[in-house]
Amino acid sequence: MAARVSVDEMNRIMREEVPMAGNLGILFDTIEDGRATARLPFRDDLLRPGGTVTGPAMMAMADVVMYGAVLSRIGPVKLAVTTNLNANFLRRPKPGDLLADGRLIKCGRRLAYGEVTLVSADAPDDPVCHVTCTYSIPPEEAR
Amino acid sequence: MAARVSVDEMNRIMREEVPMAGNLGILFDTIEDGRATARLPFRDDLLRPGGTVTGPAMMAMADVVMYGAVLSRIGPVKLAVTTNLNANFLRRPKPGDLLADGRLIKCGRRLAYGEVTLVSADAPDDPVCHVTCTYSIPPEEAR
Amino acid sequence: MAARVSVDEMNRIMREEVPMAGNLGILFDTIEDGRATARLPFRDDLLRPGGTVTGPAMMAMADVVMYGAVLSRIGPVKLAVTTNLNANFLRRPKPGDLLADGRLIKCGRRLAYGEVTLVSADAPDDPVCHVTCTYSIPPEEAR
Amino acid sequence: MAARVSVDEMNRIMREEVPMAGNLGILFDTIEDGRATARLPFRDDLLRPGGTVTGPAMMAMADVVMYGAVLSRIGPVKLAVTTNLNANFLRRPKPGDLLADGRLIKCGRRLAYGEVTLVSADAPDDPVCHVTCTYSIPPEEAR
Numbered sequence: 001m002a003a004r005v006s007v008d009e010m011n012r013i014m015r016e017e018v019p020m021a022g023n024l025g026i027l028f029d030t031i032e033d034g035r036a037t038a039r040l041p042f043r044d045d046l047l048r049p050g051g052t053v054t055g056p057a058m059m060a061m062a063d064v065v066m067y068g069a070v071l072s073r074i075g076p077v078k079l080a081v082t083t084n085l086n087a088n089f090l091r092r093p094k095p096g097d098l099l100a101d102g103r104l105i106k107c108g109r110r111l112a113y114g115e116v117t118l119v120s121a122d123a124p125d126d127p128v129c130h131v132t133c134t135y136s137i138p139p140e141e142a143r
Numbered sequence: 144m145a146a147r148v149s150v151d152e153m154n155r156i157m158r159e160e161v162p163m164a165g166n167l168g169i170l171f172d173t174i175e176d177g178r179a180t181a182r183l184p185f186r187d188d189l190l191r192p193g194g195t196v197t198g199p200a201m202m203a204m205a206d207v208v209m210y211g212a213v214l215s216r217i218g219p220v221k222l223a224v225t226t227n228l229n230a231n232f233l234r235r236p237k238p239g240d241l242l243a244d245g246r247l248i249k250c251g252r253r254l255a256y257g258e259v260t261l262v263s264a265d266a267p268d269d270p271v272c273h274v275t276c277t278y279s280i281p282p283e284e285a286r
Numbered sequence: 287m288a289a290r291v292s293v294d295e296m297n298r299i300m301r302e303e304v305p306m307a308g309n310l311g312i313l314f315d316t317i318e319d320g321r322a323t324a325r326l327p328f329r330d331d332l333l334r335p336g337g338t339v340t341g342p343a344m345m346a347m348a349d350v351v352m353y354g355a356v357l358s359r360i361g362p363v364k365l366a367v368t369t370n371l372n373a374n375f376l377r378r379p380k381p382g383d384l385l386a387d388g389r390l391i392k393c394g395r396r397l398a399y400g401e402v403t404l405v406s407a408d409a410p411d412d413p414v415c416h417v418t419c420t421y422s423i424p425p426e427e428a429r
Numbered sequence: 430m431a432a433r434v435s436v437d438e439m440n441r442i443m444r445e446e447v448p449m450a451g452n453l454g455i456l457f458d459t460i461e462d463g464r465a466t467a468r469l470p471f472r473d474d475l476l477r478p479g480g481t482v483t484g485p486a487m488m489a490m491a492d493v494v495m496y497g498a499v500l501s502r503i504g505p506v507k508l509a510v511t512t513n514l515n516a517n518f519l520r521r522p523k524p525g526d527l528l529a530d531g532r533l534i535k536c537g538r539r540l541a542y543g544e545v546t547l548v549s550a551d552a553p554d555d556p557v558c559h560v561t562c563t564y565s566i567p568p569e570e571a572r
Contacts, residue, residue, distance in 0.1 A: 013192075017191065017192050018191045018192070018197060019187075019188040019189075019190070020188060020189060020191075020197050020199055020200055021197070021199065023188065044162075045162040045163060045166065046162075046163060047162070048160065048161045048163075048224075049156075049160050049161070049221035049222060050221070050222045050224065052224070054161060054163050054164070055206055055224070055225045055228065056163055056164065056199060056202055056203035056206050056207075057163055059199055059202045059203075059206075059228065059230075060199035060202075060203070063198055063199050063202075064199075078192035078193070079192060079193045081191075081193065081195070081198070081232065081235065082198045082230075082232055083231070083232050083397075084229070084230065084231050084232070084370055084420070084517075085198065085202065085229075085230045085232075086227070086228075086229040086230075086372065086515050086561065087202075087225075087227065087228045087229075088226070088227050088513075088542055088561060088563065089224065089225055089226050089227070089228075090534070090535045090542060091535070091537075092224065105519070105546075105556055105559055106519045106520070106555075106556060106559075108520075111369075113517055113519060113559065115544070115559075117534075126535075127534055127535060130534055130535075130542065130544075130561065132515065132517060132559070132561060134370070134517065226540075227374075227513055227563070229372050229418065229515065231370075231399055231418060231420065233391070233392045233399060234392070234394075248376070248403075248413055248416055249376045249377070249412075249413060249416075251377075254512075256374055256376060256416065258401070258416075260391075269392075270391055270392060273391055273392075273399065273401075273418070275372065275374065275416065275418060277374065277513070299478075303477065303478050304477045304478070304483060305473075305474040305475075305476070306474060306475060306477075306483050306485055306486055307483070307485065309474065330448075331448040331449060331452065332448075332449060333448070334446065334447045334449075334510075335442075335446050335447070335507035335508060336507070336508045336510065338510070340447060340449050340450070341492055341510070341511045341514065342449055342450065342485060342488055342489035342492050342493075343449055345485055345488045345489075345492075345514065345516075346485035346488075346489070349484055349485050349488075350485075364478035364479070365478060365479045367477075367479065367481070367484070367518065367521065368484045368516075368518055369517070369518050370515070370516065370517050370518070371484065371488065371514075371515075371516045371518075372513070372514075372515040372516075373488075373511075373513065373514045373515075374512070374513050375510065375511055375512050375513070375514075378510065
C-alpha cells in the first residue's frame with residue numbers, strides 16, 4: 001500500500017502547522033505505509049547539563065515521527081492527536097544528529113498505536129530512547 | 144524541610160543550561176521540598192492543528208517541573224536525568240497559559256519518581272495532561 | 287455525589303465475573319464517588335524470588351481498584367475495559383497485606399483515567415507501587 | 430551467543446518460585462539470547478465481563494516473558510525485579526490460548542529494557558497487547 005502522505009507534505013505540515021517541531025529542525029527522511037523516519041540535526045541549544053541532548057527534544061521527535069506514521073496510513077487527518085506517550089531513555093546521546101524510526105503496531109478506526117526508536121546517527125545500533133505512543137483519530141464527520 | 148534550590152536558581156538553570164526549556168518561556172512559580180510549580184506563558188508557536196497547545200510543549204514542561212521537584216530535595220545535582228516519562232493527554236487545552244504542579248512520590252538514593260498535573264490557567268480544575276516521571280540520581284562520586 | 291456501585295456489589299462482581307482477581311483474594315474496603323480502596327491479604331503463593339510480593343499481583347490489584355473507581359462514577363458498566371496500565375514499582379513490599387487506594391483524575395464520556403497507590407499495610411506512608419490506568423467506556427448503545 | 434537459561438529451567442523457576450505465574454499455567458516455548466516466547470493455555474477463570482481474557486493475566490504473562498528474556502542474557506539472577514511495566518491493550522482477545530514474544534531492547538549492567546507482544550494463538554498477526562518493561566539487575570555482590 002502506498003503512503004497517504006509524502007515526505008514533502010509532512011515537512012510542510014511541521015514547518016507551517018507544528019512550529020515547535022519545525023523550529024527544532026526535525027526533518028522527515030522516509031515515509032512508507034505505517035512507517036516514518038526522521039532526523040534531528042544537532043544544535044547546541046538542544047543540550048542539557050552533562051552535555052547530552054535534552055529529553056524533551058527526543059520526545060518531540062518521537063511524537064512527530066509517530067504523527068507521520070499515522071498520517072501515512074490515514075492520510076492528512078491533521079486533527080489526530082496524541083493521547084499517551086511513554087518514553088524510556090536508555091542511554092545519554094552524545095552531541096550529534098539523532099535519527100528516529102517509527103512504525104504503527106495497530107491502526108484502528110479511532111486509535112493508532114506504535115513505537116519509535118531513536119539512535120545517535122553515529123551509533124545506529126544502540127537505541128538512546130524508545131517510545132510508545134497512542135494517537136486518537138477523529139471520526140469522519142469531525143475532520 | 145527547606146527546598147534545596149530556589150525559584151531563582153531553577154529559572155537561571157533553565158535559562159543558561161537547559162535552553163530548550165528556557166526558550167519555551169517556562170518559569171518556575173514556587174518550589175518547596177519535594178514540590179514545584181511553573182507557568183508556560185502562551186505563544187502562537189506552541190499551537191498545533193486544531194488550535195491546541197502541542198503535546199511536546201506539555202511534556203517539556205512536565206519534565207522540567209519534575210527536575211525542579213527532584214532538585215528541591217537533593218540540591219542542584221544537575222546530572223540527574225530522566226529515565227522514564229509517561230504522559231497522558233486528557234483534554235485539549237485552549238490557547239492560553241498552562242500551569243504545572245509536580246510532586247515527588249518517592250525519592251531514593253538513586254531514583255526519584257513523581258507526578259505532574261498540567262491545567263489551563265483559566266480552568267484550573269480540569270487537568271489537561273497528567274505525567275509520571277522517573278529521574279536517575281548520579282552517585283555522590285559522579286556528581 | 288453517591289457512588290453508583292457498593293463495596294458488596296464490587297466484591298460480588300470480582301468473585302463471580304473476574305475470577306482471576308477474586309481468586310487472588312482482593313477485597314474492596316471502601317467505595318466513594320470516583321474513589322475505591324481495597325486490601326490484598328497476604329498469601330505465600332504471591333511471593334517471588336527475593337521474598338517479595340510478585341509484581342503481577344500488584345498490577346491485578348491496581349487494575350481492579352481502578353475498575354471500582356470507574357464503576358463508582360458510571361455505575362456497573364461491566365464492559366468498561368483497560369486500555370493502558372503503567373506500573374512503577376517503587377520498593378519491594380515485605381510479605382504482608384497490601385492496600386490500594388485509587389482515584390479518578392478524569393472521567394469523560396468514553397475514557398476514564400486515574401491513579402492507584404499501593405502500600406504495605408504495616409508501612410502505609412511508603413508507596414510500594416504507583417499505577418496510572420485508562421479505561422475505555424463503551425457507548426450507551428453497546429452496554 | 431547461547432541463552433544462559435533454558436526453557437526447562439525457566440518453567441521450573443516459574444513453577445517453584447513464582448507460583449502466581451506458574452499457577453496461571455504459563456509455559457515457555459523458546460528461549461534464545463535476549464528473546465523468549467511463551468504460551469498461556471486458555472482457562473475459563475481467565476475471563477472477565479465481555480467474554481475476553483482479563484488484562485492482569487496478560488500483564489503477568491508479559492512480565493514473566495520479559496523475566497525470561499532478561500535471564501537469557503544475564504543467567505539465572507533471580508533477584509532481577511521489574512521497576513516499570515507499561516501495557517497497552519489493543520484489542521480484546523477471544524477465549525483461546527495467548528502467545529507472547531519478548532525481546533530485549535537494551536541490557537546494561539544495572540537495567541534491562543524490552544518489549545513483549547501478545548497475540549491470540551489463532552490470530553497471530555493482530556497484537557492484542559503490547560508491553561514495555563524495565564528490570565533492575567542487582568549488582569554482582571548482592572546476588
